[in-house]
Amino acid sequence: MQSFTLQRPSGLAEAARLGAEGGEFIAGGTDMLQLMKEWVRTPDRLVDLDPVLDPRIEAGPQGLRIGAGARMEAVAVHPEVARIAPAISEALLESASPQVRNLATMGGNLLQRTRCGYFRDAGVAACNKRRPGSGCAAIGGENRIHAVLGTSGQCIATHPSDFAVALVALEATLHLAGPDGERDMPIHHLYRTWDTHPEQETNLRPGEIIAAIQVPATALSRNARYLKVRDRAAFEWALLSAAVGLEIDGGTVRAARVAMGGVGTKPWRMRAVEAALIGKPANDDSYAAAAAHATEGAVARGENAYKITLMPRVLARALALAGGAA
Amino acid sequence: MNTQDSHTAPAPGVTLLVNGTRHHLAIGPEVTLLDALRERLNLTGAKKGCDLGQCGACTVILDGKRVNSCLVLAARAQDRPITTIEGLAADGRLHPLQQAFITHDAFQCGYCTPGQIMSGVALIEEGRGHDEAEIRKHMSGNLCRCGAYANIIAAIREAAART
Secondary structure, eight states: OOOOEEEOOSSHHHHHHHHHTTOEEESSOHHHHHHHHTTSOOOSEEEEOTTTSOOOEEEETTEEEEETTSBHHHHHTOHHHHHHOHHHHHHHHTSSOHHHHTTOBHHHHHHOOOOOTTTTOTTOSOBTTTSTTSOBTTTTSOOTTOOSBSOBTTBOOOOOOHHHHHHHHTTOEEEEEETTEEEEEEGGGTBOOOSSOTTOOBOOOTTOEEEEEEEEOOHHHHHOEEEEEOSSSSSOOOSEEEEEEEEEETTEEEEEEEEEESSBSSOEEOHHHHHHHTTSBSSHHHHHHHHGGGGTTOOOOSGGGHHHHHHHHHHHHHHHHHHHHO | OOTTOGGGSOOOOEEEEETTEEEEEOOOTTOBHHHIIIIISOOOSSOOSSSSSSSOTTEEEETTEEEEGGGSBGGGGTTOEEEOGGGTOBTTBOOHHHHHHHHTTOOSSOSSHHHHHHHHHHHHHTTOOSSHHHHHHHTTTOOOTTOOHHHHHHHHHHHHHTO
16 A cells, blocks of 8 residues: 555534645545555545534434434434335345445445446456546446446446435435535436546545435335345445335325336436336336336446346335335 | 644554553554564464454454454553453353364364454354354454364354353
8 A cells, every 4th residue: 555644624614624635535445455455546645534524314204304414324324224215225235245345335326336347446447437547447348337327438447325315215315524625416427438538437526525425215215125136235335225215105106116226327316217107006017017117218338237137126125115105 | 834733743552451450661652462462472363364354363442342462552542451362261261152162173274264263253243143044144354274264153152052
């Protein structure tokens, strides 16, 4: 690991200023330290966010407010989170290991980098995310874990967060603190898709920090569920996942929110699936018919073609789970 | 940037509170807690397996929570209570989970064992030690390449039942 200076700001505003001046942020450190040990990232200045991030988890009539400094494990086992948004509890409990969850923060979880093996191997020359303009070794390479939606000839990496997929389905809002003040951002604006600049992953401005996450409490959030499909039963990244919330009245689907993970370059909202569910009877036939829309626009790159086969199956199962809870 | 700010001055070192004893170490910010324990304090119970948070051999308890010490900068563990495998036995008596690992032959080569035991101690504290499926899931952060999992689970169940 390259040596660096650890800067300790006294508050969020100062942290944002240090970030805007070129310091790299570290919060829980679970992803940043992996990347630094592998020489994927070599910051000479780290700005320690841990003392200035809010770790509180609060539940009120409007929903949940999760401080960005809250640890994954604390959120995962919080009874109010499980009551208001069980999809969040499920997504977090199926993420990482207890040891990692005790360190990793919620803000850092949203900003963790892709698990693409070419991105994480500094010895690989071609990676447009790591070295803009150098190419993409995953296209034509080992790409079993890679994306089928939102890709380009530049990059086919997925975003690895389970939590982010649940937040997209629940239409969460991020509170941001930046060098020029605070602002709110809908979660679906956080991540970019890329045609030309895969190294630009988010719409955060220089120095901007995720300070808190607001999750609205609705009938739909209380029924939403998270389903994860992976290579081993625990401590493994999603190959595919789905966060699904349904509002069912008199046996008919009135509202639906559907997002998938592991299939897109960012957590992928499935609006065509949602539209196909509205007004339909809440049964397995409707779920299967709607889930077929999930693959619209999907492009396989070789080893990841199985994801297109699995997408409607995983989604139909997740819809049945959420339908059973609704 | 303004390098004259007092908080950006190089840290003079780190004070670690390990197994009830305070140690001051003259180390830079790039030293992990695992390296500080092993290389500076000669507490070599915590093992360096993958050094990437994937194997759990470096597990220690920090502020009452189990963590991968390879993913913690020592500077950020300043003054926070740390328990390592060396601090588990009290008054010459093994911790119940240490004894249960012996009783159940829960290790072969032993390399992962300190991490397994620290993780298991925390898991029992978390109230997750009674059901086999739950133990399997919440011990997933500790790999054993010898494959002693069946006996590790038996040891944790026994120790959990006695606490």
